[in-house]
Amino acid sequence: MTQHRTSARLPRRLKDLVLIGHGMVGQRFLEALTGQPGSAAWRITVLAEEPRPAYDRVHLTSWFSGTGVEELSLAPPGFLTEHGIDLRLADPAAAFDRAGQTVTTASGDVLHYDALVLATGSYPFVPPVPGRDAAGCHVYRTIEDLEAIRADAGRAGIGVVVGGGLLGLEAAGALMALGLETHVVEFAPRLMALQVDEGGGQLLRRKIEDLGVHVHTGAGTQAILTSEDGRVRGMGLSDGRELPAGLVVFSAGVRPRDQLARESGLPVGERGGIVVDERCRTNDPHVYAIGECALAADGKVYGLVAPGYAMAATAARSLAGEYRDEDAFTGADTSTKLKLLGVDVASFGDAHGATDGALDVLYSDSRSGVYKKLVIGRDGQLLGGVLVGDTESYGLLRPLAIGGKPLQTAPEQLVLPAGLGPAGPVALPDEAVVCSCHNVSQGQIRAAVREQGCTTVPAVKKCTSAGTGCGSCVKLLGSIVTEELEASGVSVDTNLCEHFAHTRAELYEIVRATGITSFSALIDGHGSGEGCDVCKPVVASILAGADNGHILDGEQAALQDTNDHFLANLQRNGSYSVVPRIPGGEITPYGLITIGEIARDFGLYTKITGGQRIDLLGAGVDQLPAIWRRLVDAGFESGHAYGKSLRTVKSCVGETWCRYGVQDSVGLAIELELRYRGLRSPHKLKSAVSGCARECAEAQGKDFGIIATSAGWNLYVGGNGGMTPRHADLLAADLDRETLIRSIDRFLMFYIRTADRLERTSVWLDRVEGGLEHVRAVVMDDSLGICDELDLQMERHIGGYRDEWAAVLDDPERLRRFASFVNAPGTPDPAVAFMPERGQIRPARPGENEQNHAPALVAGARLEVRTA
Amino acid sequence: MSTLVEIFDGTAWTPACDYRDLIPGRGVAVLSESGEQVAVFRDRAGALYAVDNRDPFSGAYVISRGILGSRGDAPTVASPMYKQVFDLRDGRCLDEDTAPDGTPAELRVWPVRAGAAAASQLVGAAVREP
Numbered sequence: 001m002t003q004h005r006t007s008a009r010l011p012r013r014l015k016d017l018v019l020i021g022h023g024m025v026g027q028r029f030l031e032a033l034t035g036q037p038g039s040a041a042w043r044i045t046v047l048a049e050e051p052r053p054a055y056d057r058v059h060l061t062s063w064f065s066g067t068g069v070e071e072l073s074l075a076p077p078g079f080l081t082e083h084g085i086d087l088r089l090a091d092p093a094a095a096f097d098r099a100g101q102t103v104t105t106a107s108g109d110v111l112h113y114d115a116l117v118l119a120t121g122s123y124p125f126v127p128p129v130p131g132r133d134a135a136g137c138h139v140y141r142t143i144e145d146l147e148a149i150r151a152d153a154g155r156a157g158i159g160v161v162v163g164g165g166l167l168g169l170e171a172a173g174a175l176m177a178l179g180l181e182t183h184v185v186e187f188a189p190r191l192m193a194l195q196v197d198e199g200g201g202q203l204l205r206r207k208i209e210d211l212g213v214h215v216h217t218g219a220g221t222q223a224i225l226t227s228e229d230g231r232v233r234g235m236g237l238s239d240g241r242e243l244p245a246g247l248v249v250f251s252a253g254v255r256p257r258d259q260l261a262r263e264s265g266l267p268v269g270e271r272g273g274i275v276v277d278e279r280c281r282t283n284d285p286h287v288y289a290i291g292e293c294a295l296a297a298d299g300k301v302y303g304l305v306a307p308g309y310a311m312a313a314t315a316a317r318s319l320a321g322e323y324r325d326e327d328a329f330t331g332a333d334t335s336t337k338l339k340l341l342g343v344d345v346a347s348f349g350d351a352h353g354a355t356d357g358a359l360d361v362l363y364s365d366s367r368s369g370v371y372k373k374l375v376i377g378r379d380g381q382l383l384g385g386v387l388v389g390d391t392e393s394y395g396l397l398r399p400l401a402i403g404g405k406p407l408q409t410a411p412e413q414l415v416l417p418a419g420l421g422p423a424g425p426v427a428l429p430d431e432a433v434v435c436s437c438h439n440v441s442q443g444q445i446r447a448a449v450r451e452q453g454c455t456t457v458p459a460v461k462k463c464t465s466a467g468t469g470c471g472s473c474v475k476l477l478g479s480i481v482t483e484e485l486e487a488s489g490v491s492v493d494t495n496l497c498e499h500f501a502h503t504r505a506e507l508y509e510i511v512r513a514t515g516i517t518s519f520s521a522l523i524d525g526h527g528s529g530e531g532c533d534v535c536k537p538v539v540a541s542i543l544a545g546a547d548n549g550h551i552l553d554g555e556q557a558a559l560q561d562t563n564d565h566f567l568a569n570l571q572r573n574g575s576y577s578v579v580p581r582i583p584g585g586e587i588t589p590y591g592l593i594t595i596g597e598i599a600r601d602f603g604l605y606t607k608i609t610g611g612q613r614i615d616l617l618g619a620g621v622d623q624l625p626a627i628w629r630r631l632v633d634a635g636f637e638s639g640h641a642y643g644k645s646l647r648t649v650k651s652c653v654g655e656t657w658c659r660y661g662v663q664d665s666v667g668l669a670i671e672l673e674l675r676y677r678g679l680r681s682p683h684k685l686k687s688a689v690s691g692c693a694r695e696c697a698e699a700q701g702k703d704f705g706i707i708a709t710s711a712g713w714n715l716y717v718g719g720n721g722g723m724t725p726r727h728a729d730l731l732a733a734d735l736d737r738e739t740l741i742r743s744i745d746r747f748l749m750f751y752i753r754t755a756d757r758l759e760r761t762s763v764w765l766d767r768v769e770g771g772l773e774h775v776r777a778v779v780m781d782d783s784l785g786i787c788d789e790l791d792l793q794m795e796r797h798i799g800g801y802r803d804e805w806a807a808v809l810d811d812p813e814r815l816r817r818f819a820s821f822v823n824a825p826g827t828p829d830p831a832v833a834f835m836p837e838r839g840q841i842r843p844a845r846p847g848e849n850e851q852n853h854a855p856a857l858v859a860g861a862r863l864e865v866r867t868a
Numbered sequence: 869m870s871t872l873v874e875i876f877d878g879t880a881w882t883p884a885c886d887y888r889d890l891i892p893g894r895g896v897a898v899l900s901e902s903g904e905q906v907a908v909f910r911d912r913a914g915a916l917y918a919v920d921n922r923d924p925f926s927g928a929y930v931i932s933r934g935i936l937g938s939r940g941d942a943p944t945v946a947s948p949m950y951k952q953v954f955d956l957r958d959g960r961c962l963d964e965d966t967a968p969d970g971t972p973a974e975l976r977v978w979p980v981r982a983g984a985a986a987a988s989q990l991v992g993a994a995v996r997e998p
Contacts, residue, residue: 530943821896823882
């Protein structure tokens, strides 16, 4: 069906713009164009080859670690509708006719255009070796490619990536994550040859090999070997070796997709790329080309997103009639900063010292895995550099290098590790580009704070787009925003809520300094109003840490969120779940049987949690004490699954049973879990202990995680799962047990003391000034001189611990609160109803309630227990 | 001396509990004579409030387990389920106008008193004498 674009209903003066390609650059072009007043003149149609709107290809690999397609999506909800953009998914352009100004789509539609924008990107280059089309051969470009790789990975065993560049190493990381033995084959003599130099490449190689990736440099691919069923079975290398492989990913570079332009007679470069001028216009004034498909005015094809974004902005301004000379695209910064397989790599400016007379300043320490090179020009200006292993200074150095400014600090101070050289603050000129993805200068960021009232990094991001591309400048962004706020005398609103003009850390200090022990005294003396569900639990948590007796005593009872108030977890239908502590995940058969019997007798739903415990769900408020009675009698304690407090310390079986274990991970996990049980904190805390580097307890995904080494214990901090997972950072290595425990004590207490409300250790670690280094100095070297105090606080916590369930059972006053109805204590809540599912109960859904007023009796003699 | 707290369902006063059993800043659930669930609260200053126990956002009967507080001048309770805040004087939700099922997000306000004689001092803003 052909739909003609000039429908009679629309005003005639609208011109037709057709965008071919809805990738990152295409989407960026649409945003830039619709942001211009002149865009109203255009009616926009987008032809997309893929079945989904634009997504973030830069972070494609995160798909393997669970980032959903929606999260990767770049098209904000409603964006297309709001601007009346007609996006046609899975209907790519098949050809265009410049004389008639029409585009024909793959489905046969013919669209008229007044302006045509080509944003067709590039395609992965697959070297013309025999066997390259065999089953098991892949490229790494789209979500469909990743789906295919994952589908193949299960049976592959060994995976080989052809190409040791940026994308190749990304792909290798993905294969590792999929559990494959992973090889990288690179034709050049080193990895990432485009970005890093010989020294950086060597260090990068060592680090990547340490992770278990096999690297073969200076090796070409001669043939893909296949088995009888046509599947990949290996690879023949140019040096005569054969690598067995069940899966091959080609990542040997990209080529501009300029086929449509070629066919329409537009000039293309010798090695591909649609020739465009400084306005990104082809030699046909109606046709533009942007991004990786274009050969820019400086004669280069850019394979990075930031230059593509700049071209998108140029073309958009040109088409909107807003083009100024400074919008000309005459070349771009190709600096990059990445974390590849957990290794930080950055290169910026003239990284290879190609400028005439350029000199190097080098710092290399292969023990700590750091390599830094700065390229310095004749007159002392910074031209570029390479950073491997520590890219902390990238945010600062890149703008300096791109600006070509003479350095005001001795360059050696910029590469020496913190503490060795008096680095001091390096002043950045206002015109220095901080965010190269969106070309935002420091001056613009400062102006956003000063003139547009942005007081936070998210506000500045929204206002200037800075930091919304690759994100490598966000840290620098934060310090510029803070600096500018301080300079303008603006106080940053970090108030907890309308009742307290303080942060959590400030309230903590007030409580510590004044010795206040009640919420009333705190709010009457230091706050206003009656409090709320934000500040009350925070104060409850602070008071709990200040040695204040049972959390349900006196006024503290009124501060607790429902979970803490009932010492159980509120579920969706108003029932609660109960999680007994199972330290380290170790439990006797008797304990297991007892929990099973209790669950059976009370008709509870049971599930093994992610933290090596057993969750008992479906308990009514009035049943809780009877359930705890049985659990406490059998020796169980509260697992504090309800509180912002220590949850679990997971463990693997360790050296006691495991062939590979080198330390007693179970014993340590139990000791730690008992040590920190009941510790109230700004956010829930999780931990794990792994008995060897195989990391079966997933300790690096925890707030504090411990991994056994043959020499002791490595302590990792600041990891978490959840919505924004983060691997923990190594705080200290090869600790003996005593030092380890003391370090954790101090780390936890320092966090509890200084973190914001609901601030995870990971966020806290990124926020505290000086980051991990600072925390390490405080915890390991007592740089603030507070460690005695932190130790004492932890001792008090450990000494004062008492099981909260047992304490309730011992007190008739507290027990009285556990009734569904104050005037009918024996009556369970009739609204809490269950239905059977897979042999257990689940909450009844709306509609099921009516047919089933009585609690469903699936297992156990529920009523009999009630009368007991 | 005990002081009985009672709620009124339109025809009769239902005894709830002794006033001293109410923890300032917390609530209890009361089953009315007609079988309806009511959340009764005592605030820090001693005033009483009674609203529906059913949380319109989750459909669970949990309002009595919420945290009391204030927003501006309004005395409030926050639902423990998804944390919407309700004005205890008129039962209106201060965060959202409608519940997910499209009904207005408000809690019915129940008359509440503590001892007929003391009612005028102890009773919250919502009280109407029968």
